[in-house]
Amino acid sequence: MTDPIRTVSRAARWAGALAVSAALLASSAFAGEPRGTNDMGLVVERAVGSVLVVETTGKTVLGRVEGLGDLSHAAAVFSRDGRYGYVFGRDGGLSKVDLLTNTLVKRVMQAGNSIGGSISQDGSLIAVQNYAPGGVKIFDAVTLEQLADIPAEYGAGGARSKVVGLADAPGKRFVWTLYDAGEIWVADLTDPRNPQVRKFKDIGLQPYDGLITPDGRYYIAGLFGEDGLALLDMWNMDKGVQRILGGYGKGQEPLPVFKMPHLRGWGFADGKVFLPAIGRHEILVVDVRTWKEVGRIPVKGQPVFVMPRPDGRQVWVNFALPDYGFMQVIDVPSLSVIRTLEPGPGVLHFEFTPRGEQVWVSVRDHDRVVVYDTATQNEVASIKADKPSGILFTARANKIGL
Amino acid sequence: MRRLLVLAVVLCVAPPAWAGSAGDALSPARQVQLEYMLRQDCGSCHGMTFKGGLGSPLLPEDLAGKSADALAEVVLDGIPGTPMPPWRSLLTAPEALWMIGRLREGLNP
Helix, strand or coil, rough: CCHHHHHHHHHHHHHHHHHHHHHHCCCHHHCCCCCCCCCEEEEEECCCEEEEECCCCCCEEEECCCCCCCCCCCCEEEECCEEEEECCEEEEECEEECCCEEEEEEECCCCCCEEEEEECCCCCCEEEEEEEEEEEEEEEECCCEEEEEEEEEHHHHHCECCEEEEEEEECCCEEEEEEECCEEEEECCCCCCCCCEECCCCCCCEEEEEEEECCCCCCEECCCCCCCEEEEECHHHHHHHEEECCCCCCCCCCCCCCCCCCCCCEEEEEEEEEECCCCEEEEEEEECCCCCCEEEEEECCEEEEEEEECCCEEEEEEECCCCCCCCHHHHHHHEEEEEEEECCEEEEEEEEEECCCEEEEEEEHHHHEEEEEECCEEEEEEEECCEEEEEHHHHHHCCCCC | HHHHHHHHHHCCCCCCCCCCCCCCCCCCCCCHHHHHHCCCHHHHCCCCCCCCCCCCCCCHHHCCCHHHHHHHHHHHHCCCCCCCCCCCCCHHHHHHHHHHHHHHHHCCC
């Protein structure tokens, strides 16, 4: 039991010191009660190179961490305890952020031009995918010491490809795709300083992104240069890469694609997978048992992110320019659009809370993150953020492929 | 071939209201919009500092020695067989030329 009088006098004694450090403490989660991080996350402020530390229970900003460089295509992953975020900057910066203290723990410049990263199944390794110099680098998650460099060399001349679609796979493996070469590589990092890489060639033209299914079994690369997707069954790698949905757009002329769709963040819903079509204002619905198309949903524009709510009952979609002020909500049982929302120009990304009752939406040109109740699709909160792009919640730490 | 047909389709589509009309001098407000678009939307592929990404770098030294008209054509018609889309449905020729000019001057502080 704490003696209340003693507590008051102690508080008075500390008041001076507190006032001096108030500015520091005000921004620190440590100033309050100890807390868990499972309702927390990061909002990337792309133009100013900072991230907001947010929490979804009270829907507030807990702090801001600055000095993260060029975050024009920024992504983040989280340590398995949900305390640290690893932010991958476009400028090749890899930053480790402490969500409990709102501080930048460490930052290394590891390449000239970077696009994203992943964390290994056991949380010990961070992999970063780079455009220039093209390849993947592996870092120790605690110290950010570089452990391995895997250049994306292909062909006879030793040219290096841009790397896209990096994902973690069970068994301390990472999978990625070579955009220029049309190859999928699977690396086993059981011995992190001595990666064992298996290469799958001729997977298709201009693979622009990739994803791994939430069970870690299937890796899929989307193809920009042709209709269809490349599928690798990680349980049967000797079967090689298969083409799925080949020629799904035959006979139709593609529309211009003003922003590349993203595949990461997809999910199963009702035994189906929902994918953005390329050059078509449609969502493709694919049966996950047969990998055959079972439906198409016409939508407002070129889909960018097509993400099911965690319970799979709804799928939310945002769009490329010039329709990027809108979002649409698809009802999964009826495969139809049930709501069109207009959060405002520059809807770049959105993220569901772990159980899906809220969705947080970045509205870049309004400098706001808008929070919707997914059941009513009504706005329930709005948070100020400077040109927000990626919104990433710590629940990702517990998911394969995110 | 496929891309040429795309272009034909795009050309038939009326530009949106905010695209401005060709031939007019660009209003200061439109210039602000275009510069914003350069950084935010072109920057999605070319990098917000124009050092490149999936798309090529667009720094002044990368554009040096290339004709403005040819570059504007790339913006308006895209590059077939690559992810660079034709922007003609969203931008006029004078707007594309103005954007090339801004890139040549260098947009970074």
